Amino acid sequence: DTGVSQNPRHKITKRGQNVTFRCDPISEHNRLYWYRQTLGQGPEFLTYFQNEAQLEKSRLLSDRFSAERPKGSFSTLEIQRTEQGDSAMYLCASSFAGLNNEQFFGPGTRLTVL
Amino acid sequence: GEDVEQSLFLSVREGDSSVINCTYTDSSSTYLYWYKQEPGAGLQLLTYIFSNMDMKQDQRLTVLLNKKDKHLSLRIADTQTGDSAIYFCAESPNYGQNFVFGPGTRLSVLP
Numbered sequence: 001d002t003g004v005s006q007n008p009r010h011k012i013t014k015r016g017q018n019v020t021f022r023c024d025p026i027s028e029h030n031r032l033y034w035y036r037q038t039l040g041q042g043p044e045f046l047t048y049f050q051n052e053a054q055l056e057k058s059r060l061l062s063d064r065f066s067a068e069r070p071k072g073s074f075s076t077l078e079i080q081r082t083e084q085g086d087s088a089m090y091l092c093a094s095s096f097a098g099l100n101n102e103q104f105f106g107p108g109t110r111l112t113v114l
Numbered sequence: 115g116e117d118v119e120q121s122l123f124l125s126v127r128e129g130d131s132s133v134i135n136c137t138y139t140d141s142s143s144t145y146l147y148w149y150k151q152e153p154g155a156g157l158q159l160l161t162y163i164f165s166n167m168d169m170k171q172d173q174r175l176t177v178l179l180n181k182k183d184k185h186l187s188l189r190i191a192d193t194q195t196g197d198s199a200i201y202f203c204a205e206s207p208n209y210g211q212n213f214v215f216g217p218g219t220r221l222s223v224l225p
Contacts, residue, residue: 004156033212033213040217040218041217041218042118042202042204042215042216042217042218043157043202043213043215044215045212045213045214048212056212058212091156091157093157101145101206102147102159102162103159103213104159105149105156105157105158106156107155107156108156
């Protein structure tokens with residue numbers, strides 16, 4: 001297993017379009033997280049799953065955002081009707097719920113909304 | 115609310131020690147973490163400390179935790195140019211359900 005992977009690595013879209021990102025976690029990890037990172041800031045938590053259940057969503061996650069993890073493995077994050085303020089790096093992380101819950105991060109998907 | 119603060123920039127000379135500081139607000143955080151982010155790369159976990167510990171050493175890295183003051187520091191001994199990166203402090207207020215990250219400290223290592 002080579003770690004957490006994310007696709008695509010870059011996405012450029014026009015305002016108002018929908019976009020979908022995919023995250024493949026480390027295979028034995030049961031927790032999966034989505035974060036958003038803008039320039040000069042630390043990652044901000046969006047949502048997380050334990051297996052296929054979405055257990056927590058941040059206030060940052062507006063109703064234009066939806067995330068799924070249908071089989072408890074890969075996850076998708078969809079943004080509908082994108083806005084310029086959605087431009088950011090979207091990071092995925094996975095962990096195995098346990099002692100220290102160490103989160104392993106993917107390389108991110110950079111979204112640019114024109 | 116939850117808030118993690120860090121100074122934004124630090125410059126050191128190669129071979130010196132670097133100390134990156136962090137303050138956090140949630141005293142219930144069980145673990146505190148240090149992540150490193152290099153340009154164009156994902157976040158890499160450097161080390162973590164359990165909240166009932168005062169210090170943890172791992173090769174060139176030393177983490178100090180002052181739980182009373184909610185202050186965390188990361189010391190890098192014999193800093194190298196390859197250590198140039200952004201370092202993020204993170205707390206886990208809900209026992210790992212999500213992390214709250216600081217804004218990151220950009221470490222520049224001068225030759």
